Amino acid sequence: MINLQPYQNPQYFILLLIALLPLMIGLYRGQRWHFYESLVSLLFLFFIFDAEKTSQGLALIAYTIIQTLIVKSYCSYRNNPRFQNNFWVFALAIVLSILQLVIVKLTPLFAAGNDSIIGFLGISYLTFKTVGMIMEIRDGAIKEFNLGKFLHFLLFFPTISSGPIDRYRRFIKDYDNVPSQEKYIGLIGKGLHNIFLGFLYKFLLGFLFGKMWLPQIQQLALAQRHTAPLGISIYLLGYMYCYSMYLFFDFAGYSLFATGVSYLMGIETPVNFNRPFAAHNLKEFWNRWHMTLSFWFRDYIYMRFVFWAMKNKVLKSRIAMANVGYLLLFLTMGIWHGETWYYIIYGLFHAVVLIMTDAWLRFKKRHRQHIPSNRFTKYFAIFMTFNTVCLSFLIFSGFLDTLWFK
Template sequence: MTPFEDFSFFIYLLIPIVPAVLLGILGAAGKVRAMWVLLSTLGMLLLIGRPLSVLYQMIGYLMFQWIIVRGYLSYRLKAQDKNLSSIFYLVIFLSILPLAAVKLNPTVIELGFWQTVVGFIGISYLTFRTVGILMEIRDGLIKEVQLPDFISFVLFFPTLASGPIDRYRRFVADLDKPLNRREYGELAIQGMDYIFRGFLYKFIIAYLINKYWLDPLNHSFGFLPTLQYMYAYGLYLFFDFAGYSAFAIGVSYLMGIRTPINFDKPFISKNIKDFWNRWHMSLSFWFRDYIYMRFVLDSAKKKRFRNRYTASYIGYILLFGIMGVWHGIQPQYVLYGFYHAGLMIGFDYLDRQNKTRKFWGKGPVWDLLAILVTFNFVMFGFLIFSGRLF
C-alpha cells in the first residue's frame, strides 16, 4: 500500500497516531515517544511492505545499509588517517549500489537460478538518508548511531515513500527532545493544518486539474494542446506532490517529529535560484550541501580551475545531472537535469553582468516580470520532465 494514496490508508494511520497524541497530551518523556515512533514505524512497515516479498527486500536493504554505516563508523573512530578517501568512496559506492541497480534495471535482476523483483517504494529516499549519515560520519559530526534510532530515521513511515528528506542529527534530536503538553499541542495543531492542506492540494485541486484539464489533453497534440499540457502538468505535479508532502509533515508533527518542509510558494520565485530554494527543498538542499558545495570547496582547495566561476558551473552540471539521472535514465529526465543546470549557469552569468549593464531593474513591476519569466521557464522544464516532447 502506497502511503497517502487513498483514504483507506488514513484509517490505518489512526493506529499509530492516536497513541502518539495521547502520549503528547500526557507529556510523555522523549524516550517513551521515541519507542512509540520505532514501534509505529515497524508496524506500518508491515502494511506498506505488502506483499511479503517487498517487506523482505526492505528489511534486507535496511540491514545492508546498517552494516555499511556501522562498519564505516567503527573505521572512522579507530583509523589513524582520518582523511583516507578510498574507504569513504567505497562505502558510498556500496550504499548507492542497490539504488543504481534499480535505476539501471527497474524490473528484474537475475541471480543465478533465482530471480527477485528489485526495488521497492521509497528506496531513493532511504538511500539519501543513509548516504547523508555516511557523509556526516566522515565530517566527524556523527560519533554514534544506535540501531533503534537508525531504523526509526531511515524507515520513518510518514516520509518513507517520497520524503521529505530529513537529516539524522536533527531527527534524533527531535526523538530525544522532551515536549510538555503545551509544546506538543502547538505542534499537533500545526500538524493538523498540514494534513487538511494535504487533502485540499492532493484530493481536491490536483484531482480536478488531472480530471478536467490534464487528462483530456493526453490525446490532443499540436502546439496549443502541448502549451496547455505544459501548465496543466506543472500545476498538477505541484499540488499532488505538495499535498503528499503536507500529509507527511502533518503526520510527523503528530508523532512529535518536526520533519522539514518541502515547498515554500515556489511559483512566486523571482529567479531560478530562488525557485530551487522553494521547490522540493529537502532534496535540493541535500544535493546542494552534499554534492555541489563539496565539489566547489574541494575544487577551490585543490585549485582545479583558474576561474572560480568554472567550478561553480561544473558543480551545477554535476548537481542537476545527478538529480536528473536520479529520477531515471530516460532521456526526459537527463535532459531535465541539464536544462536546469543551464538555467542556473545562465542566470548566474546574467546576474553578474546586470551589475554593470543593467539588464533589469528593481521595483514591483520588475518583480512581477521576473516571477512571470521564471514561472514559464520552470513550466517548460516540467514539460520536458513529463516526457511529452519525446
C-alpha cells in the same frame, strides 16, 4: 481489499489516527514512548509492503541490514584511533551504500520494462539518508552509532516513500526530546492544518488537474501533432501548464501529509515546498521546490565538488567551477530520475538556466544603478521564472517523447 498505501484514501488516515492517538496522548502528557513508535512504524510498513508487494518488503529488509552494517562499520572505523581518515575507505562506504540504488536505476536499461527485484518503494530517499550520514560521520559531525535510533531514522514511516529527506542529527534531536505541552499543542495545530491542506491539494486540485483535465488535453494535443509544426499547439501549452499544476499539487499534497503526520508524532520534519511559483529566478525556485532534495544535492554533491575543485585548483576561475558544479549536479539529478533522454535534458536545461541566472545576477549587481527595480520588474521576473519552470516540467513529463517519436 482496502488500499493502505501511504496517503491514498480516507481509510488510511482513519487507521493512522487510531494508531497515533496513544502516542499523541503520551506526548501531550510529556512522555515519548519509543517502543510504541517503533510498533506503529512496523505496522504501517507492513501495510505498504504486504500482499503483492511482499518481494519489495523483503528487499527493504535486506537493504536495511546492509545499510546498517555499512554505516556502523564506517562509524567504527572513523572512531578507531589506530586508523587514519582514509579517503578510499570513505569512497568505498559511499559506493556500497548507493550500489543497490544504482542497480535498481540501471535495471531498465538492460531489461526493458522490468523492475529490479531488489527495488522497493522509497529506496532513493532511504539511500539519501544513509549517504548523508556517512558524509557527516567523515566530517566528524556524527560521532557514534546507535542501532535503535538509526533504524527509527531510516524507517520513519511518514516520509519513507517520497520524503521529505530529513537529516540524522536534526531528527534525533526531536526523537530524544519531548516538546513542551504548549509547543506540542502548536505542533498538533500545524499538523492538522497540513493534513487538511494536503487533502485540498492532492485529492481535489491534484485530481482536477491530473485525472480530469490532463488526459483530455493530452488527447487534443496528440490529435493535432500532425497539423501543427513539431506538434506545438495551444493544446501542448495547455498540457504544459496543466501537468505542472498537477505535479505541484500532487507532490506538495503528499509532502503536507508527511510533515503533518510527523508533527503529530512530535517530529518537525522539514517542509518540502514554500510557494515555489512565487520565485523571482530559478535559483530561488530551487530554494522553494522539493527543498529537502535540492538542499541534499546542494550540500552533498555541489558544495563538496566545488570545495574539492578549489582545493585541487582544477580550474582557475571560481565562476567556471561553479558552472561545472551546476552541470554535474543537475545531470546527476536528471539521471537519478531515469536514464531516458528527457530526464537528462531536463537536468541539463536547469543547469544551463542556472548558469545564465548567475551571470545575469552578476551583471545586475554591477549595473544596478542602470537597471530598474520596481513592482513590474518583480512580477515580470516571477512570470518568466514560472514559464521557464513549466517548460522544464513539460520536458520532464516525457510527453514530448510520445508527441514526436511514437
